[in-house]
Amino acid sequence: MVVLLQRPLAAVAGLLWYCLTGVLSIPDPRQREALMKLEASMQTGGQMILTDAEKQLDALLFKMKQEEIMRADFPPAMHFFKARTLIQTSPIFSLLQKMPKGGALHVHDLSTTSIEWLVKNVTYRPHCYMCCTDSRSIRFVFSSQWPKALPYCSPWILLENLRAKLVNTTDLDNSIMGNLTIFTDQDPETVYPNQEVIWDTFEQAFLAMWGLVTYAPVFRDYYYQGLTEFYTDNVMYLELRALLPELYELDGSIHNRAWTLKTYQDITRDFTAEHPDFFGARIIFSVHRAVNASVMTGIVEEAMKLQRDFPDIMAGFDMVGREDSGRPLWYFRDALSLPAEHGVTLPFFFHAGETDLEGTEVDQNLLDALLFNTSRIGHGFALPRHPVAKGLSRKRGVAVEVCLISNQVMQLVKDLRNHPAATLMSENHPLVISSDDPAMFGSSGLSYDFYEAFVGLGGIRSNIGSLKELAINSIRYSSLTLKQQEKALALWQKKWDKFVSENAL
Template sequence: MTLQNKVVLPSRGRYTITLQLAAVMCCVTVCGGTPDPRQRETMMHQEASRQIGGRVHLTGAEQRLDAHLRKLKEQEMAAAQFPPAFHFFKARPLIHKSPIFSLLQRMPKGAALHIHSSSLVSVDWLVKNITYRPHCYICFTWGRSVRFVFSSRRPFPTWDCLYWQLLKNLRANMVDPTDFDYSLMQNLTLFTEDPDTTYPSQDAVWERFEMVFVAIAGLVTYAPVFKDFLYKGLEQLFHDNIMYLELRTGLSRTYELDGSIHDKAWSLRTYQEVTQQFVAEHPGFLGARLIISVHRYTAVKEAIQMQKDFPELVAGFDLVGREDRGRPLWFFREALSLPAELGVTLPYFFHAGETDHEGTEVDENILDALLFNTTRIGHGYALAHHPLAKELSRNGNVAVEVCPISNQVLKLVSDLRNHPAAVLMSEGHPMVVSSDDPSLFGTTGLSYDFYEVYVGIGGLRANLGTLKELAINSIRYSSLPSQLKERGLAMWQRTWDKFISENSYSNP
């Protein structure tokens, strides 16, 4: 299905709004003197109706909660320290104290559509659980990082790991094992108390970002850990009131204690089995699908076969890696055209526009992603600077996966009130909220990113209707077939109604 043939959901009341706006503008043009206050009221209403959630009808109970949230937001915006204006690493303690954040944690948020598998689980759990398991070896690299591997015997030295130590023995010799564990956590996350000094540039933070992924890999690709890791990740999402996941994964090969390697089909079966087990034990969870995500030099043939073998599990394909340092999408046009040439369907979910290098070759990824009929746009930070791409995305119902904390930590924006998603929100652009690499940023789930969107990016105009539409969007723009979307929306509505009834009665 081409971009031109995508189903476009008409905006409710589009024609009425257009006629009303025309009447207002006509009056503004011909009327002299002081404008009629009713004109202003109409214009304000029309503009507000265009934003995300602007046409969502709120029940009486929802209106009470909305009024309460607005009061809380006004208080936070008037405070001396406004969290969205600070780097998230500095703002996190402030967010923890926010009553808005507490409400957002309890709010049913629908689906998480943009999370990478290696960062699915908190580093606290990785260190306090996984590194305490038997046969875990560690080495410290020349690049001031760490590597882990599970092995029945001491691993052989490599160029960057000359000496492997059994972690159990190393920890036992530490004066303060708790402090040692904290130092391990620091090697598995970007979090630091002084981010501006630690990461003075995009190159610096991206270098550390990619280093952390390598450090985590040795832990989570050990087959017994892999299963527990997936289950724990679904559990942490479920506790954050998320009911469905689309996980980006490169399907790194998993290994056993004796060093034997499983193929990728084993990993896919494991994803399927763990998800089925979790759904059976948690009826409020809808499920999970995978978006096969590879670095920009890898072809798509393997993903086509994976989707053929696991059609219910594999949602589609993406290219990942730092856009500013990789090849643009257009470079891979022959490979990306392969599914069409073979007569098969492989939905694309491209990262595009995760850059502030306006006018460069990589900046054109936004247009190329749409040209290749992407189902959603990952990040889309640069979309606001591309009017044609924005129009095609809106008319084609191609949602943008906004990950505000990721964009801030990776130094695309400092004050989240200036995030370009504010423009998309004000225009009612198709959009969902996600967290990208939560464990690397010191978060879990979606609540932190929802907070930044609701309080910072959306400002005072963002209301409960905004939150409601964003949650609905996450199911509406998922890769689920229509029947499962309807089931998911019904499940979400029940939990939403319960959330409203439990949180609105005491808020006059």
């Protein structure tokens, strides 16, 4: 027993051999206890050595979790849209909001910032026009003169004129917000009966906000506000999947992708200068997986150039959009091979395994992502069904970016206790927790997803060591250089020690 605790890895083989080959007429309580301790040591954070203060805080968390799990309305077992208010009242959630969570490594550019901020701030600016589409969605544009009509859209309405005619603008604002998010106060399973319906609504919401966010002055403020919201949630670093849209000005002039990337770089530097305990942000240039092979070739060539010209802010390349209806990675193999053929370093951060279509061509994206040496796996929901891919990702240290609320909302899993990442967490597979599209889901920052991971995925056994390792993982598996990681970890450790000392009993 003592040997097991002091040298757990060395004792594993002997203990398992004894249990498998030994003939026991009566189960030995000591061996049972040793097996339980061994299994607990194998989970995420299971071998983390805790300080006395961390142990005190862990005892408090354990008591909170015991009470949480006994609730009849247990949030991880419920759809997030129904559980959100319950989570907000949880003492565990309040504590997690204060916790330094490291980095958010899987977040999309058009869903970082509160939809309420977008409506209450941006749509009240001068020169903002709106029209209604035939598919019951909306579109926006900022223009110094009356804009040209869009196909399949009503005549443009200048919002400041419309609001001037209304006695109460609340209903209009709520209606606009409803078009820019998929969150609903109604029964989500009734509103979204299947994956096709929710994905269509999801993509329509992005199209609706496109004209707002791609207006250059709004783009700057939107990104800065997004950084502020993550910073307020005690996230110190961000890796953003960004489409790098061609931004427009009030007179209709257009900026190219390099201009957009430089804008990201400039705003990140400004924000970091104003918030010295924020470590920074990097961009993963992304393109929709619905494009054809020739378009992808041009995009990858442009990505290589951007990587060369903006090495500090550009982290790498990915494809976005629904995997089930998009083209698989192997379809783009020629374009994705270009960096290696040209001897150019362009790190990949591929979405893969965000599907429940087992055995299909889409389901092979996990193996193909690893064949193309992806730096991380986005979602990896299907990974436990692929033992070879799972083994390779562990061996290579390719972390899975787990986005629990996203997977539940997009109907891959109902009860988060049954999420495949629960198995990965029990094995201490390389993984990080992220929030994907928080503004779209009525979430924000990382705290909601950390709550679901800590209370739902980890169950009663996950502890403060699990939280600590997940936060450390978000820096360890980031695109930062080793030197930058060391600096970021030192900054995070100071925040962590302060958090522990202020909240331990």
